[in-house]
Amino acid sequence: MFSKVNFHYKETQRISYILPLVCMILFGIYSLYLFVHYQADILALTHYMQSSVSANSHSFDYTSYPVWTSAFLGTVLCIIPAIILYCCVRFPLRMKALALFPSYVVLGLITGISPQSVEAIEIHIPLIPSIILLLLSSLAIVLAQMVHDDRSEHAPFYTYFSWNVLLMCIGMTFSIFITNKDPQIHTQLALAKSVYKRDYAKAMTDFRYGETTTNKNINALRVLALSKQKRLADELFTLPHIHGSASLIPDTIPTMQIYHAPEMVYNHIKAIPCGYTDAEVLTFLDKALQRRMNTLSQPTATRCDSIHARFLIDYYLCALLLDKKVSTFASELPKYYIIDTTLPRHYQEALMLHQAQDSFSAPIVLNSEMDSLFAHYQTLRTANQHTPHLQRKTCSKAVAGSYWNYYYFDEI
Numbered sequence: 001m002f003s004k005v006n007f008h009y010k011e012t013q014r015i016s017y018i019l020p021l022v023c024m025i026l027f028g029i030y031s032l033y034l035f036v037h038y039q040a041d042i043l044a045l046t047h048y049m050q051s052s053v054s055a056n057s058h059s060f061d062y063t064s065y066p067v068w069t070s071a072f073l074g075t076v077l078c079i080i081p082a083i084i085l086y087c088c089v090r091f092p093l094r095m096k097a098l099a100l101f102p103s104y105v106v107l108g109l110i111t112g113i114s115p116q117s118v119e120a121i122e123i124h125i126p127l128i129p130s131i132i133l134l135l136l137s138s139l140a141i142v143l144a145q146m147v148h149d150d151r152s153e154h155a156p157f158y159t160y161f162s163w164n165v166l167l168m169c170i171g172m173t174f175s176i177f178i179t180n181k182d183p184q185i186h187t188q189l190a191l192a193k194s195v196y197k198r199d200y201a202k203a204m205t206d207f208r209y210g211e212t213t214t215n216k217n218i219n220a221l222r223v224l225a226l227s228k229q230k231r232l233a234d235e236l237f238t239l240p241h242i243h244g245s246a247s248l249i250p251d252t253i254p255t256m257q258i259y260h261a262p263e264m265v266y267n268h269i270k271a272i273p274c275g276y277t278d279a280e281v282l283t284f285l286d287k288a289l290q291r292r293m294n295t296l297s298q299p300t301a302t303r304c305d306s307i308h309a310r311f312l313i314d315y316y317l318c319a320l321l322l323d324k325k326v327s328t329f330a331s332e333l334p335k336y337y338i339i340d341t342t343l344p345r346h347y348q349e350a351l352m353l354h355q356a357q358d359s360f361s362a363p364i365v366l367n368s369e370m371d372s373l374f375a376h377y378q379t380l381r382t383a384n385q386h387t388p389h390l391q392r393k394t395c396s397k398a399v400a401g402s403y404w405n406y407y408y409f410d411e412i
Helices: 001-040 040-054 067-088 092-113 125-145 156-180 183-196 200-205 216-228 232-238 261-269 276-297 303-322 326-336 346-357 368-383 387-400 405-410
Strands: 113-114 121-123
Touching: 001 040, 001 067, 001 092, 001 121, 001 156, 040 067, 040 092, 040 183, 067 092, 092 200, 092 368, 121 346, 156 276, 156 303, 183 216, 183 261, 183 276, 200 216, 216 232, 232 303, 232 405, 261 303, 261 326, 276 303, 303 326, 303 346, 326 346, 346 368, 368 387, 368 405
Parallel strands: none
Antiparallel strands: 113 121
C-alpha cells in the first residue's frame, strides 16, 4: 500500500515539474506568433524608437532588423516573471498557469507601444483590461495558496493540463485586449514598409481594416506609391477620404520615420525639407518647384533632374486641386503641360470644371467623351440639388473617383 502511494506521489511530482515547462512552451509559441505575425511592425517600431532615443534615428535599418531574434528575446523577457514566481510560490497542480499572468502583462507592455512623438514613448494600454488582469492574477495567486495542495492526489495528467489550459486561455484573451490594435497605426506601418520595399501595388491595395481606416499619413504613403508608378494625376481622387494638400506630405513621426517615409517623399520630388505647417504645404511645393525650374534652366541640368521635376510638378498641381484652387490651377497648368487630349484624367476634369465656372475663359477642346460625361454629371447634380445625400450618392456612382466629386462634396 505504501509503495503504491509512494508511486502516485512520485508521479505527481513529475507532473509538477512537467506542467510549468509545458505551460511556458505553449506561452512561448503564442508569444512568438503574436510578435512575428500580428505585432511584428509594433515590435520593429519599439526598436526604432529605442534607437532614436538612445543614439540616432537613422541607426535603425529595417533591412537588417532581426525579426525572429527580437521576437525570441521578447518572449524570454515575458517568461522571466513566470520563472521567478515558479521558484518563489508553490502553486497547486491545477493552477500552475497562474504564474504566467504577469507574463501576459509584460507582453502587453511590449506590444502596446503607441508613438505620439519622436521624443517621447507612450505606452498605450487600455486601462480597464490591464487593471482587471493585474487584480485577477494577484487575487488568484493569493487564493492559490489557500487551496489544498493536490500533490498527494492521483489524477491523470490531462486533468491538470486542461485546468491550466483554461487559465492560459483567460490570460491570452486579456493580453489581446491589452496589445495595440489601433488600425491606423498598423496600416501606417504596413504601407510604409510596402513603399520602403518598393511594393507599390500592395500599398495601393492594402485595405486590411477597410477603406474608412485612413488619415493624412496613410494618404501620403498612397500618394507616393501612385507617383512612383506615374499615376498620380490620373488616380489621386480614387483614394478614399483624402482632404487638402496636407495629405501629400507625411508627418515626421515614428510610424513614418521608421521606414524613412518623409525622406522618401522629399527624395522623390527632390525638395529640401524646411519648417512649414500643414496649411503651408502648397506654398512649400510652389517654392520648391520654382527652385527646381531654375535648376533646369542651367546648362548643367541632367535628364534625372527633368524626371524628378515632373514628379514635383504633379505634386504641386495636385496640391492646387486638393485645395480647390481651380482658377490658379488653370493658369499654372499651361506652364508645364501641353493642353490637349493627352492630359492626365484629373487635369482634364479640373479644366472642364473651370470652364463651367468661368464664362470668360477661352474654350478648350479636350476629350469629347469626357465632355459628354461632365454634361451628364452636371445634369445629375442639378436634378438632385434639393436632396444632398441622394445628390452625392448619384453623382459618385455615375463618375467614380473623379475630381468633380471631390470638388463638390468633400471638405478640405
